[in-house]
Amino acid sequence: MRADDILSIGQVAARTGLAVSAIRYYEDMGLITPMRAPGGNRRFRRADIRRLSFVRIAQGFGFTLPRIAELLADLPEARTPTAKDWRVISEGFKQELDQKIATLTKLRDDLDGCIGCGCLSLERCALYNRDDRAAQKGDGPRYLMGDTSD
Amino acid sequence: MRADDILSIGQVAARTGLAVSAIRYYEDMGLITPMRAPGGNRRFRRADIRRLSFVRIAQGFGFTLPRIAELLADLPEARTPTAKDWRVISEGFKQELDQKIATLTKLRDDLDGCIGCGCLSLERCALYNRDDRAAQKGDGPRYLMGDTSD
DNA sequence: CTACGATCTCAAGTTAACTTTAGATCAAGA
DNA sequence: TCTTGATCTAAAGTTAACTTGAGATCGTAG
Structure with a gap:
Protein backbone atom coordinates (compact mmCIF):
# COMPACT_ATOMS: atom_id res chain seq x y z
CA MET A 1 0.00 0.00 0.00
CA ARG A 2 1.76 3.14 -1.20
CA ALA A 3 1.11 6.75 -0.33
CA ASP A 4 -0.48 7.50 -3.72
CA ASP A 5 -3.06 4.71 -3.47
CA ILE A 6 -6.47 5.59 -4.79
CA LEU A 7 -9.19 3.22 -3.83
CA SER A 8 -12.64 2.21 -5.03
CA ILE A 9 -15.59 2.33 -2.68
CA GLY A 10 -15.52 -1.42 -2.26
CA GLN A 11 -11.90 -1.36 -1.20
CA VAL A 12 -12.57 1.44 1.25
CA ALA A 13 -15.49 -0.52 2.65
CA ALA A 14 -13.28 -3.58 3.12
CA ARG A 15 -10.58 -1.50 4.73
CA THR A 16 -12.71 0.53 7.10
CA GLY A 17 -15.32 -2.09 7.90
CA LEU A 18 -18.05 0.30 6.78
CA ALA A 19 -20.84 -0.72 4.43
CA VAL A 20 -20.66 0.67 0.91
CA SER A 21 -24.06 2.24 1.45
CA ALA A 22 -22.87 3.91 4.64
CA ILE A 23 -19.91 5.45 2.84
CA ARG A 24 -22.18 6.88 0.17
CA TYR A 25 -24.45 8.17 2.88
CA TYR A 26 -21.56 9.90 4.58
CA GLU A 27 -20.76 11.61 1.33
CA ASP A 28 -24.36 12.81 1.10
CA MET A 29 -23.99 14.16 4.62
CA GLY A 30 -20.88 16.06 3.60
CA LEU A 31 -18.42 14.13 5.73
CA ILE A 32 -16.23 13.25 2.78
CA THR A 33 -15.88 14.46 -0.80
CA PRO A 34 -14.24 11.69 -2.79
CA MET A 35 -12.96 12.39 -6.31
CA ARG A 36 -14.64 10.82 -9.32
CA ALA A 37 -13.28 8.65 -12.10
CA PRO A 38 -14.19 9.76 -15.67
CA GLY A 39 -17.03 7.22 -15.68
CA GLY A 40 -18.43 8.55 -12.40
CA ASN A 41 -17.14 5.98 -9.92
CA ARG A 42 -15.87 7.32 -6.62
CA ARG A 43 -12.12 7.43 -6.01
CA PHE A 44 -10.88 7.66 -2.44
CA ARG A 45 -7.64 9.14 -1.18
CA ARG A 46 -6.00 8.30 2.12
CA ALA A 47 -7.41 11.48 3.59
CA ASP A 48 -10.91 10.15 2.98
CA ILE A 49 -10.13 6.93 4.77
CA ARG A 50 -8.75 8.90 7.68
CA ARG A 51 -11.88 10.94 7.85
CA LEU A 52 -14.00 7.82 7.78
CA SER A 53 -11.99 6.31 10.62
CA PHE A 54 -12.51 9.49 12.56
CA VAL A 55 -16.23 9.28 11.88
CA ARG A 56 -16.42 5.74 13.22
CA ILE A 57 -14.61 6.57 16.41
CA ALA A 58 -16.51 9.76 17.10
CA GLN A 59 -19.75 7.97 16.38
CA GLY A 60 -18.88 5.25 18.84
CA PHE A 61 -18.86 7.93 21.48
CA GLY A 62 -22.26 9.25 20.65
CA PHE A 63 -21.37 12.19 18.41
CA THR A 64 -24.00 12.81 15.75
CA LEU A 65 -23.12 13.00 12.08
CA PRO A 66 -23.90 16.74 11.87
CA ARG A 67 -21.61 17.33 14.83
CA ILE A 68 -18.88 15.20 13.28
CA ALA A 69 -19.35 17.05 10.02
CA GLU A 70 -18.79 20.30 11.90
CA LEU A 71 -15.62 18.96 13.43
CA LEU A 72 -14.32 17.78 10.08
CA ALA A 73 -15.51 20.84 8.20
CA ASP A 74 -13.85 23.28 10.57
CA LEU A 75 -10.51 21.83 9.66
CA PRO A 76 -8.74 22.40 6.33
CA GLU A 77 -10.15 22.88 2.77
CA ALA A 78 -11.18 26.48 2.06
CA ARG A 79 -8.59 28.73 3.64
CA THR A 80 -5.47 27.55 5.37
CA PRO A 81 -5.97 27.97 9.10
CA THR A 82 -3.28 29.51 11.21
CA ALA A 83 -1.89 27.76 14.24
CA LYS A 84 -4.15 29.89 16.37
CA ASP A 85 -7.21 29.02 14.28
CA TRP A 86 -6.37 25.38 14.70
CA ARG A 87 -6.05 25.71 18.40
CA VAL A 88 -9.32 27.57 18.81
CA MET B 1 -34.84 15.14 50.18
CA ARG B 2 -34.77 12.14 52.49
CA ALA B 3 -33.73 8.59 51.79
CA ASP B 4 -37.33 7.38 51.74
CA ASP B 5 -38.44 9.87 49.11
CA ILE B 6 -40.82 8.50 46.59
CA LEU B 7 -41.24 10.59 43.49
CA SER B 8 -43.76 11.07 40.72
CA ILE B 9 -42.72 10.77 37.12
CA GLY B 10 -42.74 14.53 36.68
CA GLN B 11 -40.38 14.99 39.59
CA VAL B 12 -38.07 12.33 38.27
CA ALA B 13 -38.14 14.01 34.88
CA ALA B 14 -37.23 17.35 36.45
CA ARG B 15 -34.47 15.77 38.47
CA THR B 16 -32.87 13.65 35.76
CA GLY B 17 -33.45 15.97 32.83
CA LEU B 18 -35.23 13.20 30.97
CA ALA B 19 -38.59 13.69 29.27
CA VAL B 20 -41.56 12.06 30.92
CA SER B 21 -42.19 10.13 27.73
CA ALA B 22 -38.62 8.87 27.72
CA ILE B 23 -38.95 7.58 31.26
CA ARG B 24 -42.09 5.69 30.37
CA TYR B 25 -40.34 4.34 27.33
CA TYR B 26 -37.47 3.09 29.46
CA GLU B 27 -39.93 1.26 31.61
CA ASP B 28 -41.39 -0.39 28.51
CA MET B 29 -37.85 -1.42 27.57
CA GLY B 30 -37.38 -3.00 30.98
CA LEU B 31 -34.70 -0.63 32.23
CA ILE B 32 -36.67 0.30 35.31
CA THR B 33 -39.70 -1.10 37.13
CA PRO B 34 -41.22 1.67 39.21
CA MET B 35 -43.88 0.88 41.79
CA ARG B 36 -47.48 2.01 41.30
CA ALA B 37 -49.76 4.11 43.44
CA PRO B 38 -53.24 2.63 44.09
CA GLY B 39 -54.61 4.79 41.30
CA GLY B 40 -52.01 3.56 38.85
CA ASN B 41 -49.54 6.45 38.84
CA ARG B 42 -45.87 5.51 38.83
CA ARG B 43 -43.87 5.91 42.02
CA PHE B 44 -40.09 6.10 41.79
CA ARG B 45 -37.52 5.14 44.39
CA ARG B 46 -33.97 6.42 44.53
CA ALA B 47 -32.78 3.19 42.94
CA ASP B 48 -34.84 4.03 39.86
CA ILE B 49 -33.26 7.44 39.58
CA ARG B 50 -29.83 5.87 39.89
CA ARG B 51 -30.63 3.47 37.11
CA LEU B 52 -31.88 6.31 34.94
CA SER B 53 -28.67 8.24 35.55
CA PHE B 54 -26.73 5.18 34.58
CA VAL B 55 -28.81 4.86 31.41
CA ARG B 56 -28.04 8.45 30.43
CA ILE B 57 -24.34 8.07 30.89
CA ALA B 58 -24.06 4.72 29.15
CA GLN B 59 -26.17 6.06 26.32
CA GLY B 60 -23.87 9.02 25.92
CA PHE B 61 -21.14 6.56 25.13
CA GLY B 62 -23.06 4.80 22.44
CA PHE B 63 -24.44 1.86 24.38
CA THR B 64 -27.82 0.74 23.06
CA LEU B 65 -30.82 0.39 25.33
CA PRO B 66 -30.90 -3.41 25.01
CA ARG B 67 -27.24 -3.52 25.99
CA ILE B 68 -27.85 -1.21 28.93
CA ALA B 69 -30.81 -3.35 29.93
CA GLU B 70 -28.48 -6.34 29.97
CA LEU B 71 -26.01 -4.52 32.14
CA LEU B 72 -28.71 -3.45 34.58
CA ALA B 73 -30.51 -6.79 34.49
CA ASP B 74 -27.41 -8.83 35.17
CA LEU B 75 -27.07 -7.12 38.50
CA PRO B 76 -29.31 -7.77 41.50
CA GLU B 77 -33.00 -8.75 41.70
CA ALA B 78 -33.62 -12.50 41.35
CA ARG B 79 -30.95 -14.32 43.30
CA THR B 80 -28.29 -12.71 45.43
CA PRO B 81 -25.04 -12.87 43.52
CA THR B 82 -21.83 -13.87 45.23
CA ALA B 83 -18.77 -11.67 45.11
CA LYS B 84 -17.45 -13.90 42.36
CA ASP B 85 -20.68 -13.60 40.35
CA TRP B 86 -20.42 -9.86 40.68
CA ARG B 87 -16.88 -9.84 39.47
CA VAL B 88 -17.60 -12.08 36.49
C1' DC C 1 -15.94 -7.45 -28.05
C1' DT C 2 -18.40 -9.72 -24.36
C1' DA C 3 -19.22 -10.99 -19.80
C1' DC C 4 -20.25 -9.96 -15.40
C1' DG C 5 -19.21 -8.26 -11.03
C1' DA C 6 -18.69 -3.58 -9.06
C1' DT C 7 -20.77 0.97 -9.01
C1' DC C 8 -24.06 4.45 -9.93
C1' DT C 9 -28.48 7.15 -8.74
C1' DC C 10 -32.81 7.71 -6.74
C1' DA C 11 -36.48 6.34 -4.01
C1' DA C 12 -38.43 3.72 -0.63
C1' DG C 13 -37.98 0.80 3.47
C1' DT C 14 -35.99 -0.18 8.24
C1' DT C 15 -34.60 0.30 13.13
C1' DA C 16 -33.81 2.54 17.45
C1' DA C 17 -35.28 5.76 20.42
C1' DC C 18 -38.30 8.68 21.36
C1' DT C 19 -42.36 12.24 20.95
C1' DT C 20 -47.03 13.40 20.05
C1' DT C 21 -51.89 12.85 20.19
C1' DA C 22 -56.34 11.49 21.99
C1' DG C 23 -59.26 10.53 25.39
C1' DA C 24 -59.72 8.96 30.14
C1' DT C 25 -58.31 9.05 35.13
C1' DC C 26 -55.80 10.65 39.23
C1' DA C 27 -54.82 13.89 42.96
C1' DA C 28 -54.83 17.88 45.66
C1' DG C 29 -56.27 22.63 46.62
C1' DA C 30 -60.40 26.04 46.98
C1' DT D 1 -67.62 18.95 45.32
C1' DC D 2 -65.36 21.15 41.71
C1' DT D 3 -61.59 22.14 39.06
C1' DT D 4 -57.26 21.96 37.08
C1' DG D 5 -52.96 20.17 36.23
C1' DA D 6 -50.41 15.79 36.28
C1' DT D 7 -50.59 10.98 34.74
C1' DC D 8 -52.36 7.06 32.38
C1' DT D 9 -52.64 3.87 28.07
C1' DA D 10 -52.45 2.84 23.38
C1' DA D 11 -51.36 4.01 18.94
C1' DA D 12 -49.42 6.71 15.53
C1' DG D 13 -45.78 9.96 14.11
C1' DT D 14 -40.79 11.57 13.94
C1' DT D 15 -35.76 11.69 13.30
C1' DA D 16 -31.22 9.92 12.54
C1' DA D 17 -28.67 6.77 10.29
C1' DC D 18 -28.62 3.58 7.35
C1' DT D 19 -30.11 -0.44 4.13
C1' DT D 20 -32.55 -2.30 0.26
C1' DG D 21 -34.29 -2.44 -4.36
C1' DA D 22 -34.64 -1.28 -9.24
C1' DG D 23 -32.65 -0.42 -13.30
C1' DA D 24 -28.67 1.51 -15.71
C1' DT D 25 -23.57 2.06 -16.36
C1' DC D 26 -18.62 1.15 -15.41
C1' DG D 27 -14.52 -1.44 -15.97
C1' DT D 28 -11.67 -5.25 -16.53
C1' DA D 29 -10.56 -10.23 -17.34
C1' DG D 30 -11.16 -13.27 -21.23
Missing part, protein backbone atom coordinates in the same frame (compact mmCIF):
# COMPACT_ATOMS: atom_id res chain seq x y z
CA ILE A 89 -11.23 25.27 16.52
CA SER A 90 -10.06 22.06 18.08
CA GLU A 91 -10.33 23.31 21.62
CA GLY A 92 -14.04 22.67 21.74
CA PHE A 93 -13.67 19.15 20.52
CA LYS A 94 -10.81 18.47 22.88
CA GLN A 95 -12.91 19.70 25.77
CA GLU A 96 -15.77 17.45 24.79
CA LEU A 97 -13.39 14.54 24.71
CA ASP A 98 -11.86 15.46 28.04
CA GLN A 99 -15.31 15.74 29.53
CA LYS A 100 -16.35 12.36 28.20
CA ILE A 101 -13.13 10.77 29.34
CA ALA A 102 -13.62 12.20 32.80
CA THR A 103 -17.20 10.98 33.07
CA LEU A 104 -16.41 7.57 31.73
CA THR A 105 -13.31 7.14 33.85
CA LYS A 106 -15.34 8.07 36.88
CA LEU A 107 -17.95 5.50 35.99
CA ARG A 108 -15.32 2.86 35.43
CA ASP A 109 -13.57 3.62 38.68
CA ASP A 110 -16.84 3.61 40.58
CA LEU A 111 -17.51 0.20 39.21
CA ASP A 112 -14.06 -0.93 40.27
CA GLY A 113 -14.76 0.44 43.71
CA CYS A 114 -18.05 -1.41 43.95
CA ILE A 115 -16.52 -4.65 42.82
CA GLY A 116 -13.76 -4.23 45.34
CA CYS A 117 -15.90 -3.30 48.31
CA GLY A 118 -17.40 -6.77 48.71
CA CYS A 119 -20.98 -5.61 49.13
CA LEU A 120 -22.13 -8.01 46.44
CA SER A 121 -24.89 -5.88 45.00
CA LEU A 122 -25.04 -2.61 43.13
CA GLU A 123 -28.57 -2.02 44.40
CA ARG A 124 -27.63 -2.52 48.02
CA CYS A 125 -24.21 -0.96 47.80
CA ALA A 126 -23.53 2.19 49.77
CA LEU A 127 -21.60 3.30 46.75
CA TYR A 128 -24.46 2.95 44.35
CA ASN A 129 -27.14 3.92 46.81
CA ARG A 130 -25.38 6.68 48.72
CA ASP A 131 -28.27 7.89 50.82
CA ASP A 132 -29.78 4.58 51.78
CA ARG A 133 -29.23 4.43 55.51
CA ALA A 134 -29.36 0.66 55.76
CA ALA A 135 -26.53 0.37 53.28
CA GLN A 136 -24.45 2.99 55.07
CA LYS A 137 -23.91 0.63 57.97
CA GLY A 138 -21.08 -0.84 55.93
CA ASP A 139 -18.10 1.27 55.03
CA GLY A 140 -15.98 1.79 51.96
CA PRO A 141 -15.96 4.28 49.10
CA ARG A 142 -18.91 6.66 48.75
CA TYR A 143 -19.40 8.20 45.37
CA LEU A 144 -20.90 7.60 41.97
CA MET A 145 -21.05 9.53 38.76
CA GLY A 146 -19.88 12.83 40.09
CA ASP A 147 -22.54 14.70 41.97
CA THR A 148 -25.41 15.47 39.69
CA SER A 149 -27.43 14.66 42.82
CA ASP A 150 -28.93 11.51 41.29
CA ILE B 89 -20.75 -10.22 35.49
CA SER B 90 -19.25 -6.77 35.62
CA GLU B 91 -15.96 -7.76 34.06
CA GLY B 92 -17.37 -7.51 30.56
CA PHE B 93 -18.73 -4.05 31.11
CA LYS B 94 -15.54 -2.89 32.74
CA GLN B 95 -13.57 -4.12 29.77
CA GLU B 96 -15.83 -2.29 27.38
CA LEU B 97 -15.31 0.87 29.36
CA ASP B 98 -11.55 0.37 29.50
CA GLN B 99 -11.51 -0.20 25.77
CA LYS B 100 -13.52 2.94 25.12
CA ILE B 101 -11.39 4.98 27.45
CA ALA B 102 -8.26 3.77 25.72
CA THR B 103 -9.55 4.58 22.26
CA LEU B 104 -10.84 7.96 23.25
CA THR B 105 -7.76 8.89 25.20
CA LYS B 106 -5.65 7.98 22.21
CA LEU B 107 -7.77 10.15 19.99
CA ARG B 108 -7.57 13.04 22.40
CA ASP B 109 -3.82 12.70 22.79
CA ASP B 110 -3.36 12.47 19.04
CA LEU B 111 -5.27 15.67 18.71
CA ASP B 112 -3.09 17.27 21.36
CA GLY B 113 -0.07 16.11 19.43
CA CYS B 114 -1.36 17.61 16.23
CA ILE B 115 -2.20 20.90 17.84
CA GLY B 116 1.22 21.01 19.40
CA CYS B 117 3.20 20.09 16.32
CA GLY B 118 2.60 23.37 14.54
CA CYS B 119 1.76 21.87 11.17
CA LEU B 120 -1.43 23.95 10.97
CA SER B 121 -3.57 21.39 9.18
CA LEU B 122 -4.92 18.00 10.04
CA GLU B 123 -5.04 17.08 6.36
CA ARG B 124 -1.43 17.94 5.75
CA CYS B 125 -0.16 16.81 9.10
CA ALA B 126 2.26 13.90 9.22
CA LEU B 127 0.35 12.82 12.24
CA TYR B 128 -3.00 12.68 10.53
CA ASN B 129 -1.60 11.58 7.23
CA ARG B 130 1.15 9.26 8.33
CA ASP B 131 2.19 7.87 4.95
CA ASP B 132 2.09 11.04 2.94
CA ARG B 133 5.74 11.55 2.01
CA ALA B 134 5.41 15.29 1.40
CA ALA B 135 4.17 15.77 4.92
CA GLN B 136 6.91 13.61 6.38
CA LYS B 137 9.48 16.23 5.51
CA GLY B 138 8.46 17.91 8.75
CA ASP B 139 9.05 16.17 12.04
CA GLY B 140 7.10 15.61 15.21
CA PRO B 141 4.85 12.85 16.52
CA ARG B 142 3.74 10.15 14.11
CA TYR B 143 0.64 8.26 15.06
CA LEU B 144 -3.12 8.38 15.01
CA MET B 145 -5.87 6.20 16.36
CA GLY B 146 -3.75 3.18 17.15
CA ASP B 147 -2.93 1.14 14.11
CA THR B 148 -6.05 -0.18 12.55
CA SER B 149 -4.18 0.63 9.36
CA ASP B 150 -6.71 3.28 8.37
